[in-house]
Amino acid sequence: MIYATLAPDYVRAIAPYQPGKPVSELAREMGLDEANIVKLASNENPLGLPASAREALQAAVSELARYPDGNGFELKAKIAEKFDVEMHQIILGNGSNDVLELVARAFLTTQDAAVFSQYAFAVYPLVTQAVGARGIEVPASEYGHDLDAMLAAIDAQTKLVFIANPNNPTGTYLETAQVERFLEAVPKNVLVVLDEAYTEYLPATSRPDVTAWLRQYPNLIISRTLSKAYGLAGLRVGFALCNPEVADLINRVRQPFNVNSLAQAAAIAALDDQAFLAESLRVNDEGMKQIVDALVELGLDYIPSSGNFVTFHCADAAVVNLFLLKNGVIVRPLGGYGMKNSLRVSIGLPHENARFIEVLKQAPGLRSL
Numbered sequence: 277m278i279y280a281t282l283a284p285d286y287v288r289a290i291a292p293y294q295p296g297k298p299v300s301e302l303a304r305e306m307g308l309d310e311a312n313i314v315k316l317a318s319n320e321n322p323l324g325l326p327a328s329a330r331e332a333l334q335a336a337v338s339e340l341a342r343y344p345d346g347n348g349f350e351l352k353a354k355i356a357e358k359f360d361v362e363m364h365q366i367i368l369g370n371g372s373n374d375v376l377e378l379v380a381r382a383f384l385t386t387q388d389a390a391v392f393s394q395y396a397f398a399v400y401p402l403v404t405q406a407v408g409a410r411g412i413e414v415p416a417s418e419y420g421h422d423l424d425a426m427l428a429a430i431d432a433q434t435k436l437v438f439i440a441n442p443n444n445p446t447g448t449y450l451e452t453a454q455v456e457r458f459l460e461a462v463p464k465n466v467l468v469v470l471d472e473a474y475t476e477y478l479p480a481t482s483r484p485d486v487t488a489w490l491r492q493y494p495n496l497i498i499s500r501t502l503s504k505a506y507g508l509a510g511l512r513v514g515f516a517l518c519n520p521e522v523a524d525l526i527n528r529v530r531q532p533f534n535v536n537s538l539a540q541a542a543a544i545a546a547l548d549d550q551a552f553l554a555e556s557l558r559v560n561d562e563g564m565k566q567i568v569d570a571l572v573e574l575g576l577d578y579i580p581s582s583g584n585f586v587t588f589h590c591a592d593a594a595v596v597n598l599f600l601l602k603n604g605v606i607v608r609p610l611g612g613y614g615m616k617n618s619l620r621v622s623i624g625l626p627h628e629n630a631r632f633i634e635v636l637k638q639a640p641g642l643r644s645l
């Protein structure tokens with residue numbers, strides 16, 4: 277292949293991201309009926325699209341021949357109001373993955389480095405490598421971020437640190453005081469991306485006051501998504517909050533129409549939908565208990581999770597995963613994270629969780645013989 281040599285080494289070395297298997301793909305592969313497949317693989321909201329967002333989408337359809345608002349004025353106004361920040365502190369993204377990539381593109385070159393934890397979200401090494409920067413992976417402590425070790429790993433080339441709280445795929449959570457100590461200690465010329473994709477699932481008392489943090493720490497970038505608790509994964513919308521100078525730089529590498537009109541309209545409605553959010557959290561708490569109880573009953577080790585998913589360990593995850601797939605249940609194998617005998621299951625509706633549990637109970641490969 278001659279084209280391979282056209283790409284820089286660091287692009288050729290990227291390991292492709294492995295998304296959760298779509299329902300339609302499993303149906304084709306296994307000859308199953310789509311209606312009988314339960315997908316608990318991508319931490320999506322099992323309640324589906326909020327009705328408020330559906331209405332907003334219908335109203336927005338008539339304007340689809342026009343380009344979206346490239347500055348996302350109304351959505352930014354809504355976010356500014358909700359988070360008590362200025363509009364010029366906001367970066368909108370085509371999902372928060374987009375925001376993470378924009379941060380890397382704005383700040384990292386082949387001369388720079390980014391620090392992240394072992395078992396942290398796969399997108400951090402991906403966006404770092406895509407711009408040819410050096411990733412510094414810091415060994416995890418009990419599957420979570422070891423903030424002291426991450427601090428110690430920051431070197432002269434380090435410009436960015438990525439922290440996911442709660443983390444995916446492990447579900448581990450860092451106390452507010454721990455993160456605060458880190459923010460106090462980290463050099464001010466290093467930017468800290470605090471990815472809070474699952475923060476809505478935390479009890480209110482466990483969520484930091486990020487508005488206060490943004491005032492206090494000019495090197496802090498908070499990233500949020502509407503893909504999880506707000507139920508808009510397919511529309512792709514997320515955002516980051518940071519100081520205006522940093523936001524301005526990130527916005528320069530952003531495509532002007534990166535968040536489409538439908539996504540903007542639905543996000544405005546969803547951000548106001550307190551009832552949907554509350555119901556999402558209630559369903560998640562109940563489902564988490566349902567699944568964890570079953571894992572305990574089966575004698576399987578799991579990582580206590582603060583998200584809308586839980587990771588558990590088995591003797592042979594490949595065998596268990598194949599059995600689940602054959603029986604129409606899609607979960608996420610974590611081999612790509614170096615956790616080859618772990619599976620991550622997203623919390624679904626009660627009947628979906630029940631189906632997962634029922635199939636899991638019959639699966640070979642759960643425990644060593």
Ligand SMILES: *Cc1c(COP(=O)(O)O)cnc(C)c1O
Binds near residue numbers: 504
């Ligand atoms: C799901 C997830 C996101 C959100 O991704 P989107 O691009 O907004 O859908 C971000 N960070 C983590 C850690 C996640 O698990």
